[in-house]
Amino acid sequence: MSAKDFSALSIVSGPTDEPLWSTTLGALIDTQARHYGDRTAVVFSWQKVSQTYRDLLFRSKLVAKALLESGIRHGDRVGITAGNCLEYIEVFLGAARIGCPVVVLNSTYAPQELLQAVTFSRCKLVCVAQYSEHRTDLAEHLDLLSRGLKTDLQLVLFNGLFDPGSSKLKSTSYNDFVARGECSKLSDIELTKKESLVRAGDTVNLQFTSGTTGSPKAAMLSHINLINNARLVGERLRLNPNEVVCCPPPLFHCFGLVMGFLGSFTNGSSIVFPSPRFDPDLVLDAIEAERCTVLYGVPTMFVAELDANAKRRRNLTSLKTGLASGSPVPQALMNRLEQDMGIQTMLIAYGMTETSPVTFATSFGCPPEHRLDSVGTVFPHTAAKIIDLEGNIVPRGVRGEICTSGYALQQGYLDNEEKTKEAMRMDADGVLWMYTGDEGVIDKDGYCRVTGRIKDMIIRGKHNHLPMPWRQATNSIVSPGGENIVPVEIEERLLAHASIVEASVVGVPDDKYGEEVACFIRQAEKSARLSAVHVADWVRQTLGRHKAPKHVFWIGDAAVGDDFPKTGSGKHQKHVLRGIGARLLRQSKNANAGAVRARL
Known part of the structure; x- marks a missing residue:
């Protein structure tokens, strides 16, 4: 095929003139400490603590020795379930030094989910923090682990106490755990020998991609995968030692750990984690206090930060760049970010956990x-x-x-x-x-x-009466005689409305067409409630009639809920929204049927 023919096809390749790095994370820690020494590497403003590149070198060695003193060896898996905290980074780096893959466990897991993930990944040691999404302690989680595991598992508690009782679980505080490294008789030379067993192609990180019920999927990611992807993300953002990144996304997600921490670390920048879990006020406080220049997030986070800043203004003049992932940033939201937060350039990244994670991204030259x-x-x-x-x-x-x-x-x-x-x-x-x-x-x-x-994708057609099972079975991108409706373009149109600050579009069951368009919207505070007719008319102004929502649900209504159901990284859980929409339609249908029977 000629070059001309090839260029007409939808296949693209990135440049290869600059070679990939072939190094381990342990070796990279040493290199960055030599290059950047006393430069601040990480700040956890909510913990009121920071560490330099040299500090991370020292602490990662202590953790590596502590793991070895605890009987953990090359290839053993170390789990972490915690919010964003300094201990998270220290354990991740320390385990990487001696070839122990770190299993990042979603801090929003229910007790049974945590047990399944730990069991499936065969962790030998799990680090736990009491602070977690929507809860103040993990006593139930730890109790289930102690009862549900038949093999020995060591627990390291970042905070709080746990009495394992008669279980086999061995529990220690993080300070006592690190003290094992401080008291270790293992020399740095002997530690270096342990590190020499690690190869750049080895697995350094395990990330669950879709829950742990049924058949859990844990992506195995190598040093080469993460280090190079992080470096290239940072380069596209033009990160350098003068930049300070504010990173609200969680470390248990590739956005926070790879694009966030490692992206900053590989490029000599500083990174700030403002809170253990997302808190828009703490994000804004950290930007102001640390003079952050770059802000990471998903659109739902940016909306919350704008709302929080409107209530109490901060000095955000240091901000100049943003990085978004998860979904597009609508023009209306971008305008607000520029006007109210000073973000002049917003870059967008796309990828998935299985691709380390970024495949495409915009750039300053777009x-x-x-x-x-x-x-x-x-x-x-x-x-x-x-x-x-x-x-x-x-x-x-x-x-x-x-x-x-x-x-x-x-x-x-x-x-x-x-x-x-x-x-x-x-x-x-x-x-x-x-x-x-x-x-x-x-x-x-x-x-x-x-x-x-x-x-x-919403598949609307007269012959499409079983849309959801059919789609799940075929994963098709073309319906067998219906209309393919892409939710994102409807969402973008909805978000262009001055009164709508958050929107999600899903397909719900319909007797005639198989599926119909439904939208869930959250309106700006103090704005008058829009009618369903107005919402549909707004969409029809620029999109086809079949794309106008037939059903409109408002976040905040008792039957819908106070907020969008979201993943730990802030993405809308559309399967949950579909379930809510289907339930409400069934209830409405049953109520109408009951009214008809009553009249008869």
């Missing part, structure tokens, strides 16, 4: 028309393509499933060969591709626009 309506261009040493149902690469401008390849692909799902083979497939040329499950389009200039999750 043309204005691509800055917010795309996820930018493909990363170096990475390729991406858009395919149809038969696996053929589609022409530029045609929608299909996004697939990616390159250094950043996960090593596979832990102990799940079947799911690994489903998601990662070799083409005829021997290139391994990750099938993302996202629908997107690549334009003639190589910019990618993500149009949504394939499973979230």
